[in-house]
Amino acid sequence: MSSTRVLILGVLLDGPLHGYEVRRRLELWGADQWAHVAFGSIYHGLAKMAEEGLLRRLGEGTGGRTRYEITEAGRAEFMRLLMKHWWEIRPIVDPFQVALTFMDRLSPADLVAAMEGRAAQLRAAIEMTERAMAAKRAHGAPRHVDETLKLNAAQLKAQLEWIEDALRRVEKGELP
Amino acid sequence: MSSTRVLILGVLLDGPLHGYEVRRRLELWGADQWAHVAFGSIYHGLAKMAEEGLLRRLGEGTGGRTRYEITEAGRAEFMRLLMKHWWEIRPIVDPFQVALTFMDRLSPADLVAAMEGRAAQLRAAIEMTERAMAAKRAHGAPRHVDETLKLNAAQLKAQLEWIEDALRRVEKGELP
DNA sequence: TGACAGCTACTCAAGTTTGAGTACAAATTT
DNA sequence: AAATTTGTACTCAAACTTGAGTAGCTGTCA
Structure with a gap:
């Protein structure tokens, strides 16, 4: 139900990026205007989805930049979540x-x-x-x-x- | 920033209630349509705000129904949060x-x-x-x-x- | 009367978000 | 050339949300 996952997966469709780049890309799209894309959420989402096999960890560990690549499972999950977002009328939480x-x-x-x-x-x-x-x-x-x-x-x-x-x-x- | 607190405090303004009643009252107002008012959130909010002195625990402990009463500090906090909600244009997370x-x-x-x-x-x-x-x-x-x-x-x-x-x-x- | 559904009241673990904090490198100012 | 600011990249604890689960009570209907 959360939108963070779709956003992260969607940003990674065209190639691997690291957390900071994901955030910048989303900002470019204006996503900070209508979604929760704080750093914490992004790094958490990246780590969690890597653990679940939706992403593949590329770069080094702590300190350096860790890049993430979307897997086939990740692409499938993206499509599933995207469809859900199109079809579900979730009342706007205002x-x-x-x-x-x-x-x-x-x-x-x-x-x-x-x-x-x-x-x-x-x-x-x-x-x-x-x-x-x-x-x-x-x-x-x-x-x-x-x-x-x-x-x-x-x-x-x-x-x-x-x-x-x-x-x-x-x-x-x-x-x- | 969260709306749950305002909703709980607002519901308790007119007299003490226990968790289940808080939820029912909010449902009556249609709040389940535009806010996160799952049971877990309500019980968590009640416990947390009691700890902070915004509410006073009335009934017995586990098992029976625990009623909560708003305190003076709670009323002040309600007003503060309400004002914030009126004045802040938070982009709709859609x-x-x-x-x-x-x-x-x-x-x-x-x-x-x-x-x-x-x-x-x-x-x-x-x-x-x-x-x-x-x-x-x-x-x-x-x-x-x-x-x-x-x-x-x-x-x-x-x-x-x-x-x-x-x-x-x-x-x-x-x-x- | 007993079995089964449905309501009341709450708990808990797992997941998610927040926001401040760290650390270091590049650029800019003085 | 030292000092300061700005930008990059990430961590972490505390708070919050979710949703399934539990457990007792009250009809009700055959």
Whole structure:
């Protein structure tokens, strides 16, 4: 269910890399924006999957750079996990939904301030995403990676519209 | 950063409960849809926060039901975390973004099938959410909890629109 | 009445994530 | 040329999540 494994396997499809390179590649694709790709997770994933035979350890041990190569079993597992990610509608785990659940625990003034602040941040984030898309990045990342930005912007916009509507209702006293 | 703590503290604001009741209450609010609230997480969170003085252990030990009561420190921590959740725009961690990143690794036929399948699932999910909202749930959950459904539906719709557009482009050969 | 399902309440091991820390090399500044 | 910063490559403990497992209790239905 975790996405870390697919990401690591996917990055290694085109050739062996070591942990640091895996991380850099994922950053290039913008994966740090929508996944947990801290160093710890990557090194853990590499070690675990090597143990399971999905990867093959290439370089030297501790200290030097250890490179990992994907095995046939690893390729099969990648495909299996990729399909799963396409077909499974896993509800988005969003900390903002948590905030929403307890909107009645804030004073009206705090609530309005929080909503306005969030709306402003969302507008900024959407604008940044649109600028990034216009800049065409293309610094080695495949073209279709732009699509993740596009989808992300669309979802941020949906959240912004919801906030703008909810803000009106809070001001009218209809919420919470 | 984790949402589990806010959810547990928030549920305990109105009176002591034991682990199983905490889970049921969260389910009632639909939190199982957008957060990690497996039993293990809840019992772990309760034990940890009791140790830290955010909760007070009430009932007996193992075997019987152990009830937990929120302390003053716990209420303060709840407010702190709630504010953080309102103000922080944490990029949504979405497994579907992972699927998207590797869209070029599927055969065109598999890709189209996956996209069509997903679109169908999204339409069903949106309809279900809308029905749930129409049914007015109100089985003890506060009214504003409907808002989480509404926001969720809006985000699902954004994803559906993206897929419908991308599907056209895949068929025209513009993607990936 | 006894057997079987289903609910309540919790435990535990294995896996995963976090985030700070280490260590050394290359580049840059003073 | 010494000092400082920046970048590369990795480690580790502590925290968190998962999911299967356990164990008692309450119907219920033949």
